[in-house]
Amino acid sequence: MTPPPLSLEGVAHRFGRRWVLRGVDLQVAPGEVVVLAGSNGAGKTTLLRIVATLLRPMRGEGWVAGHSLVEGSHEVRRKIGLLGHSAALYEDLTAVENLAFTLRMRDEPADRARILSLLETVGLAGHADARVRRFSAGMRRRVGVARVLAARPDLLLMDEPYASLDREGVAVVNDLVRGTVSRGGGVLFVTHDLRSGAELTDRVLTLDGGRLQEGML
Numbered sequence: 001m002t003p004p005p006l007s008l009e010g011v012a013h014r015f016g017r018r019w020v021l022r023g024v025d026l027q028v029a030p031g032e033v034v035v036l037a038g039s040n041g042a043g044k045t046t047l048l049r050i051v052a053t054l055l056r057p058m059r060g061e062g063w064v065a066g067h068s069l070v071e072g073s074h075e076v077r078r079k080i081g082l083l084g085h086s087a088a089l090y091e092d093l094t095a096v097e098n099l100a101f102t103l104r105m106r107d108e109p110a111d112r113a114r115i116l117s118l119l120e121t122v123g124l125a126g127h128a129d130a131r132v133r134r135f136s137a138g139m140r141r142r143v144g145v146a147r148v149l150a151a152r153p154d155l156l157l158m159d160e161p162y163a164s165l166d167r168e169g170v171a172v173v174n175d176l177v178r179g180t181v182s183r184g185g186g187v188l189f190v191t192h193d194l195r196s197g198a199e200l201t202d203r204v205l206t207l208d209g210g211r212l213q214e215g216m217l
Contacts, residue, residue, distance in 0.1 A: 003066035004029055005155040005186030006051065010060035012210070013046055020046050022210030023060065028155070028186035033177060033200050036190045038207035044190040045085075047207070048157050051188065052082050065154040078106070081153030081180075083161050083173075087144035091133040095124055095143050098132060102147050118146040122172050137164035145176055156180045158189035162196045170196050 006028040013021045020043035028034050036044050049055040051062065053073040062069040064076045089098050096115050103110035119125050122142040132140065141164055148156065161173045177187050177200050191197060194204070206213045 008062040011057045012059035019210055030184040031181045032202045033187040035201050035204045042207040044207055079154040081148035081151045081156045083144050083158040085159050087140040089132045094129045096128045118149055122146045138169050154185045156187045162193045
C-alpha cells in the first residue's frame with residue numbers, strides 16, 4: 001500500500017519554555033489539499049519547517065511518502081517542494097542560473113530548453129537572463145514556483161503562497177497545486193487568503209493552543 005504524502009503523530013516543539021506545538025497529529029492523503037489556518041504565532045510556519053526538515057521535532061514522529069523526518073531527512077527533501085516566505089534565490093544569478101543550480105543540486109539535467117520552459121510556465125520567459133536582484137517580490141515568488149515545478153514533489157508545502165502576487169500569479173500557484181494533486185501528491189499550505197485557494201481546498205485546519213482543530217475557529 002502506497003504511504004500517504006504526509007503523516008504526523010504527536011509532533012511537538014518549543015522555543016525556550018513555550019511549547020508552540022503540543023502533539024500534532026495529521027495525515028494528508030494522496031490528491032488532498034489541506035489549508036492550515038491560525039493566528040500569528042500559532043506555530044503554522046514552525047510546523048511547515050519541521051515537515052521540510054528545517055527543524056527537528058522535539059517529540060513525536062513524522063513521515064513524508066514513507067520516509068522519516070528524522071532518520072530519512074535526505075530522502076524527505078527529495079520528496080517535497082517548499083514555497084516559503086522567502087524565495088531564497090541567489091541575487092547575483094539570473095533566473096536561468098538559479099534554476100540550473102537547483103536542478104544540479106538534485107542531480108537532474110539543467111539544460112536551457114527545460115529551464116526556459118519552466119520560466120514560460122510561470123510567465124517569466126522574457127526575464128530569463130535578468131539578474132534576480134532586479135526582480136519584484138512577485139517575480140521572485142514566480143521563480144520559486146518554477147523551482148518547485150521542476151521538483152515534481154510528492155508533498156507540496158507553501159507558506160502564504162499568494163503574497164505579492166497579482167491575479168495571474170495566483171493562477172500560476174493554483175496550477176502548481178492542481179499539477180501536484182493530479183499526480184497523487186498532497187498539499188499542505190498556510191494562508192490568510194482563503195479565497196484565492198478556496199476552489200482547490202479539501203480541508204481547513206486551525207492551529208490553536210499548539211493543537212490542530214477541524215475547520216475555522
